[in-house]
Amino acid sequence: GQSLEQPSEVTAVEGAIVQINCTYQTSGFYGLSWYQQHDGGAPTFLSYNALDGLEETGRFSSFLSRSDSYGYLLLQELQMKDSASYFCAVHGYNFNKFYFGSGTKLNVKP
């Protein structure tokens, strides 16, 4: 089966850097992706890792280590608008299976 673990809540101040971790136990895993969801809104895609290493997209970076069954999302230069929930998700080959973590609520304070 699939199991993903994320911290339930993280608080950081504006301008800081925050890392949201995701550990998984899954079979047939093919890739790790990250989504952002503001309260009352829909999830939006942030980043994807199919291979080990770091992927950078502007202020957001995502990292994957398959050997450690671990990934993280790194948010730099935090802004108030980054306050949202962040979900990691894994999928099988051909996307026949797609599982989301329970989400991490990020609170950015002034």
Added chain:
Amino acid sequence: DARVTQTPRDKVTEMGQEVTMRCQPILGHNTVFWYRQTMMQGLELLAYFRNRAPLDDSGMPKDRFSAEMPDATLATLKIQPSEPRDSAVYFCASGAGSGGSYNEQFFGPGTRLTVL
């Protein structure tokens, strides 16, 4: 700009009634996903279509839920009969997917369903 649309945005119904939710994927996208989101269970994948064919619906309660794509511009999720435990936000997402390669999913605004 292109986006996924869902109707209705809000639905309140009584237990036992039939509920139909509709989704229009982004033009040209060939994959469609249906998700359910609740506070307790988080985001759960209910069904997945590629090129209108259902590839996976193992996450969907078969006795009362059904998902179809009558054509490339319309996906439907039906609950019959509805129960209070079905109360959730139902998201549709589409993507330009092909086997073995990742393409981001674009989510619609969701349908908030309340079953009394």
